[in-house]
Amino acid sequence: MTTTPRYTADEMMTVTAARFLTTEMACFVGIGLPSTAANLARRTHAPNLWMIYESGTLGAKPDTLPLSIGDGILAETADTVVSVPEIFNYWLQPGRIDIGFLGAAQIDRYANINTTVIGDYSDPKVRLPGAGGAPEIAASCREVIVIVRQNSRTFVESVDFVTSVGHGKGAGQREQLGLTGLGPTRVITDLGVLEPEPRTRELTLASVHPGVAVDDVRATTGWELQVAPDLAVTAEPDEAELSVLRSLTGS
Amino acid sequence: MTTTPRYTADEMMTVTAARFLTTEMACFVGIGLPSTAANLARRTHAPNLWMIYESGTLGAKPDTLPLSIGDGILAETADTVVSVPEIFNYWLQPGRIDIGFLGAAQIDRYANINTTVIGDYSDPKVRLPGAGGAPEIAASCREVIVIVRQNSRTFVESVDFVTSVGHGKGAGQREQLGLTGLGPTRVITDLGVLEPEPRTRELTLASVHPGVAVDDVRATTGWELQVAPDLAVTAEPDEAELSVLRSLTGS
């Protein structure tokens, strides 16, 4: 007899991401998993999380999960709505945002992100949506959290296109490029959490979710994954987190 | 027995200025004589004159003469109020304004304007308010009209400080500097109207107000004033103009 797991891998991932957000933080929220995690955090331990969507809504407090970054509920519940030029020039660019939440189609060992194209740019295998706000979110937020499901198509040795710079070719490169934020400090997947090794900036396995073996993570990573000496096991979602999350996603 | 003149020299000047404004024009209005003239025009022959004050009020329709460029009545009656950066960047700079109205403390034969300082900049005889919006109004409006009382302290051979460029050192200079507007096309005084001679751009007497002799104008001009071959006499203010003007100024 098998027992039904108490939560899904996506739920584990979303709850883990939400926990990295603290109240009073200003968070630049992308649609999909980042938005779910941010809204979960705001409804649980971070009631004053200041959510910004690139459509110009500052301090949005949606009572349902928006489907797009420009849903009406975001404007209705925001502290204020500003123009798109203003959100990028007056809010993101000067480093006023604490956390940027990004997804990825490909991510490499230095957390560089591709959301542009799989294959050759001029003759692509798969044409993806492109940059959007991501390059400047990755450059200018104080920190970036990446949320992405882990598999070997996504976690690659080298991305086909650098849409958003993580840690470039390693330590010191962000400083050299003049990027003001810290870059990706965490990559949260359905298997665990990866963090840049402080010295090399290479993404290293910092924790595995309960029931996940390190080899499972290695098998889905396109480079030889290093494991932190103090590898942790991520804490499971609690009932309150799961209940709020499910009320949000309707699952 | 002397007859009381029907109108004052200032009234003649203001009415003359107002007549150069046509309905539907967008007019960048400074405070004082320009504002009086623009408001007079809007109440007489130019009901759709679109008045812009540099405080950010687009399409202001004040029912009384404002004392400052930022009076509440301007905001209350405007089509919309925009920020000060926007008024300069989105409205003035791209050449969307037909007419700019400027005053002057000194003006020279090429209609260059000084509102900064009399005497030496670092050891001034009289320190004046300075540039404000004038340099860019003079540069970017399609045309500029200057309203200023005529006397030899004001109409000088050479201004002590070029705050706003008229026609520089003469023909071709605006083009050389890359200034997009036509520059001052008329200087309206209490004695007459001066216009740049089309070839040389030197201010030339185009009309005298009724009762004013050419010599009166010459005597109050700091350079050897040329007179247009077809010198006109300005038409007198009519009763309607005077009555509206006096209701505006309370005189």
Added chain:
Amino acid sequence: MIVPLDEGIRELVHDGDTVALEGFTHLIPVAAGHEIIRQGLRDLTLARMTPDIVYDQMIGAGCARKLVFSWGGNPGVGSLHRFRDAVQNGWPAPLEIEEHSHAGMANRYVAGASGIPFAVLRGYTGTDLIAQTPDITTITCPFTGEELTAVPALTPDVAIVHAQRADRAGNVQLWGITGVQKEAVLASRRALVTVEEVVDRLDPVPGQVLLPARVVTAVAEAPGGARPSYAHGYYARDNDAYQQWDAVSRERETFEQWLRTEVRGNARPAREGGRT
């Protein structure tokens, strides 16, 4: 000033023009896009920060020669299949692309609206966009020596936006998420605005953007003209329609069937626009 939609498109948009149908999720000028398809316009350079399903439709219908953009997707759903088919397979026509980030595109419109030839930002540094897009370069601060990024002004031939209301003089009022529409209109040589309704008087609304009549070339009434996107205060976003577009657009056949029945055979939005 107030014209039927079909007349507005006919007068303002010509083959080969650079056209920006702007709208950031909200107030997307869909009815105008469909009228462009119906009028069979060709060789357009389509500019937009967030090309979504209406640009997918225009590209699939063969209106576009080039796309200038920063994020091309079906928001909250996934990829744009007609856009992909054009880029990957050249169907129905090859599509040249010029690709930016949102910050870059927004600043390109700002420069255009401001009448200056370029904008300065912190952006693109270290990304592969620089190698693919010729219009991204560096500029050195003349005061600090710091190196920043420059992008050229974007100055479309015509901007098309949708708004809630206009008055009879052609002053336009929009509110809610107002995106980059003001900048797009001010940056363009001509501007067509479709509106939910023409009213006698525009009462002020918090958060409104007002476009004075003198920067608007023509206004066309097109109630529902932003569907399936939304018009704040008028109707909600039809999220199902976005989901359904994924299936409709996936294959050329289903797309062409949709085009025949829903756009080419259906001039309703244009007629609505004319009937005031």
Added chain:
Amino acid sequence: MIVPLDEGIRELVHDGDTVALEGFTHLIPVAAGHEIIRQGLRDLTLARMTPDIVYDQMIGAGCARKLVFSWGGNPGVGSLHRFRDAVQNGWPAPLEIEEHSHAGMANRYVAGASGIPFAVLRGYTGTDLIAQTPDITTITCPFTGEELTAVPALTPDVAIVHAQRADRAGNVQLWGITGVQKEAVLASRRALVTVEEVVDRLDPVPGQVLLPARVVTAVAEAPGGARPSYAHGYYARDNDAYQQWDAVSRERETFEQWLRTEVRGNARPAREGGRT
């Protein structure tokens, strides 16, 4: 967050700081300026597009070492006599000046608010301002080769603005003519906002600018704190006071008398600010 005005000035403003009390005719932070005089602050670099009578008073009281500005006058009345006396005669202290046009100053704040070191505009060309103000230079468009003007970002140590309302969390709401206040606050390291009233809830107002609490360091209640300028929706401009200032300020003696009785001997605005 919500503090008495005297405490706000004491905490945020220090001798030698660059301070921008902004307000374009409307919402001028006069009460805050008087508190700066009372606290005897010195060697300030005062920045403001339109220094008017409150800067005249601060200059006459000896608070300022330098003025960064674009138009210094008594709006609708004439010149500023204390400003003139400082520039022409060095009384009560020499006043260094750094002079711009409005377009240049506005863009300097915009660059500061945007976190970039300079701004690009069409401005100053052909004027004598370029020779007198070192912070004006040319920059060449990397795409067209066209020559434009660059000015450096203005990033004051502290911005002080007056607004109609704040809520208890420190979110600030102002409306009417909103000038360059948002940019001044965002460009500065610290920001003090005086308000007509602190309220429980900020109901949206058409044309409002909202400054989120996180960009405001402190809020002080100062009812009437913009007098003799005005607060849209609260009280009108006291035009007579502007006219009367001309006589008060013309001579050093009458000015000093005014300073003694109306500012130094009168801490009313500060106490009002504290009593909520």
